[in-house]
Amino acid sequence: xxxxxxxxxxxxxxxxxxxxxxxxxxxxxxxxxxxxxxxxxxxxxxxxxxxxxxxxxxxxxxxxxxxxxxxxxxxxxxxxxxxxxxxxxxxxxxxxxxxxxxxxxxxxxxxxxxxxxxxxxxxxxxxxxxxxxxxxxxxxxxxxxxxxxxxxxxxxxxxxxxxxxxxxxxxxxxxxxxxxxxxxxxxxxxxxxxxxxxxxxxxxxxxxxxxxxxxxxxxxxxxxxxxxxxxxxxxxxxxxxxxxxxxxxxxxxxxxxxxxxxxxxxxxxxxxxxxxxxxxxxxxxxxxxxxxxxxxxxxxxxxxxxxxxxxxxxxxxxxxxxxxxxxxxxxxxxxxxxxxxxxxxxxxxxxxxxxxxxxxxxxxxxxxxxxxxxxxxxxxxxxxxxxxxxxxxxxxxxxxxxxxxxxxxxxxxxxxxxxxxxxxxxxxxxxxxxxxxx
Amino acid sequence: xxxxxxxxxxxxxxxxxxxxxxxxxxxxxxxxxxxxxxxxxxxxxxxxxxxxxxxxxxxxxxxxxxxxxxxxxxxxxxxxxxxxxxxxxxxxxxxxxxxxxxxxxxxxxxxxxxxxxxxxxxxxxxxxxxxxxxxxxxxxxxxxxxxxxxxxxxxxxxxxxxxxxxxxxxxxxxxxxxxxxxxxxxxxxxxxxxxxxx
Numbered sequence: 001x002x003x004x005x006x007x008x009x010x011x012x013x014x015x016x017x018x019x020x021x022x023x024x025x026x027x028x029x030x031x032x033x034x035x036x037x038x039x040x041x042x043x044x045x046x047x048x049x050x051x052x053x054x055x056x057x058x059x060x061x062x063x064x065x066x067x068x069x070x071x072x073x074x075x076x077x078x079x080x081x082x083x084x085x086x087x088x089x090x091x092x093x094x095x096x097x098x099x100x101x102x103x104x105x106x107x108x109x110x111x112x113x114x115x116x117x118x119x120x121x122x123x124x125x126x127x128x129x130x131x132x133x134x135x136x137x138x139x140x141x142x143x144x145x146x147x148x149x150x151x152x153x154x155x156x157x158x159x160x161x162x163x164x165x166x167x168x169x170x171x172x173x174x175x176x177x178x179x180x181x182x183x184x185x186x187x188x189x190x191x192x193x194x195x196x197x198x199x200x201x202x203x204x205x206x207x208x209x210x211x212x213x214x215x216x217x218x219x220x221x222x223x224x225x226x227x228x229x230x231x232x233x234x235x236x237x238x239x240x241x242x243x244x245x246x247x248x249x250x251x252x253x254x255x256x257x258x259x260x261x262x263x264x265x266x267x268x269x270x271x272x273x274x275x276x277x278x279x280x281x282x283x284x285x286x287x288x289x290x291x292x293x294x295x296x297x298x299x300x301x302x303x304x305x306x307x308x309x310x311x312x313x314x315x316x317x318x319x320x321x322x323x324x325x326x327x328x329x330x331x332x333x334x335x336x337x338x339x340x341x342x343x344x345x346x347x348x349x350x351x352x353x354x355x356x357x358x359x360x361x362x363x364x365x366x367x368x369x370x371x372x373x374x375x376x377x378x379x380x381x382x383x384x385x386x387x388x389x390x391x392x393x394x395x396x397x398x399x400x401x402x403x404x405x406x407x408x409x410x411x412x413x414x415x416x417x418x419x420x421x422x423x424x425x426x427x428x429x430x431x432x433x434x435x436x437x438x
Numbered sequence: 439x440x441x442x443x444x445x446x447x448x449x450x451x452x453x454x455x456x457x458x459x460x461x462x463x464x465x466x467x468x469x470x471x472x473x474x475x476x477x478x479x480x481x482x483x484x485x486x487x488x489x490x491x492x493x494x495x496x497x498x499x500x501x502x503x504x505x506x507x508x509x510x511x512x513x514x515x516x517x518x519x520x521x522x523x524x525x526x527x528x529x530x531x532x533x534x535x536x537x538x539x540x541x542x543x544x545x546x547x548x549x550x551x552x553x554x555x556x557x558x559x560x561x562x563x564x565x566x567x568x569x570x571x572x573x574x575x576x577x578x579x580x581x582x583x584x585x586x587x588x589x590x591x592x593x594x595x596x597x598x599x600x601x602x603x604x605x606x607x608x609x610x611x612x613x614x615x616x617x618x619x620x621x622x623x624x625x626x627x628x629x630x631x632x633x634x635x636x
Binding site for chain 2: 015020032033
């Protein structure tokens with residue numbers, strides 16, 4: 001026991017020991033003390049998110065405004081209703097006063113739904129069914145009637161005489177008002193056109209794309225390819241070494257974006273994306289020592305002894321590094337639409353808001369060091385570029401799923417002046433997600 | 439510049455004063471951190487965190503005791519928190535028990551300062567903490583128990599085991615002819631050792 005206590009004497013002087021402080025410690029502390037604060041970074045991120053959200057909302061509000069632009073025509077039609085004597089409907093309905101209100105709202109809904117959904121024959125039928133089902137005055141017997149008319153085969157010759165574009169849709173909807181609302185049939189002249197107005201709805205594959213805003217939520221995987229270039233000729237070997245030892249593994253990404261598709265098929269998207277690339281490097285120290293602690297236990301599992309032995313040999317290190325980017329990706333593209341499937345081709349640029357590297361590195365004398373708090377990588381890496389192909393499938397009226405392979409290239413160097421090699425990357429991303437059409 | 443004035447300057451947010459404080463005390467605090475850390479990288483991380491914590495709380499420093507004592511206490515608390523982190527204990531596998539090769543390489547002579555430091559660093563976490571706090575810092579078992587959230591008897595038993603382990607290794611190092619017990623670290627890395635950037 002006395003011997004044990006004497007051990008302390010060997011170590012007492014450590015209390016006042018002093019070590020030489022490495023040069024890089026003060027800059028690291030100064031950066032953490034006075035560098036850009038986390039709060040500021042988060043504020044920037046939130047600002048970017050808020051901008052995107054505000055843009056989306058403005059877009060949505062704008063679309064509402066366009067929907068309302070049809071209203072004057074509808075109101076004109078509806079305004080006739082109160083002054084004209086209400087004809088007796090074939091099916092029982094509520095009072096004429098309430099019928100006027102509900103009928104107008106039903107038509108409004110039918111019109112409001114039209115531009116927001118893809119103009120496939122099937123989907124328009126669904127929209128009209130919904131509109132009819134929502135209005136209680138139609139009664140059960142009017143719904144099949146309306147459906148029968150809506151789904152009737154198109155009259156191509158009549159459709160050819162129709163005005164083009166949105167006016168045509170509005171006109172047709174107005175014209176079909178008496179058909180949708182049987183008790184008003186006597187007050188409106190029988191229209192000469194049949195529903196649907198577009199000849200293209202009779203089962204052909206060429207689909208008219210309605211202008212629509214949409215929101216997409218997605219997540220996926222990313223595989224990076226790292227590139228190392230020497231900053232001076234003497235670092236060529238180092239760059240080659242890093243190239244050969246550092247390899248990427250599958251990482252992850254997630255994001256949210258708002259998009260807008262013009263009726264011509266052109267589409268624009270903006271959002272916020274977080275991508276985490278993972279890299280691994282193996283490092284071997286030719287001669288090292290391994291400590292092996294063997295614990296001996298008795299039959300009942302109690303520790304009865306412990307042996308410590310040392311083995312000489314090679315030391316292999318398997319080090320994982322994580323590169324995280326937070327970006328605002330902006331892209332434009334073209335969408336081609338089928339009955340239920342849309343295919344899109346996009347190109348875009350992503351503005352980096354934050355770049356963070358966590359992990360370890362091996363310094364010039366072979367010591368393993370943490371990357372935390374060291375200025376070896378930039379905090380932002382500028383703009384990256386990407387191309388993507390998207391396949392989207394409508395599950396329902398407004399909901400769909402999509403899958404999108406992406407190729408992304410980071411032209412900017414990740415490293416700061418403290419590194420001897422330039423560090424760039426390209427990634428292959430596979431995104432999958434949900435789309436909601438407004 | 440005397441210490442109290444230096445602290446006043448820091449409170450007036452002069453970066454130069456902060457740097458001067460760091461320059462004065464970083465050596466001692468780094469030596470302290472090295473005793474608690476398993477390798478150099480961890481010691482540096484501990485030191486950074488300790489200084490940032492101290493600078494952030496400088497306004498709470500009352501000049502009743504010495505600044506060094508106050509800073510030392512902050513550094514010790516930071517080191518304890520580091521050692522109690524889950525990730526820290528999860529890393530304890532295989533080679534990870536060892537300090538860095540570079541660090542170990544310095545431990546050539548028996549009972550040299552580097553060798554003794556190496557012995558402390560190679561102690562299991564619990565032993566190392568208690569041994570440092572009791573044998574070197576001079577805390578009582580009751581104080582250690584309160585700091586680490588263990589009982590005083592656990593602290594005592596950990597200390598006994600730590601002493602025994604150190605005694606055994608020192609004895610092995612002083613007695614020639616026991617190669618497997620003597621902790622002879624790896625030689626310095628040769629020129630042909632692959633070096634990873636930066």
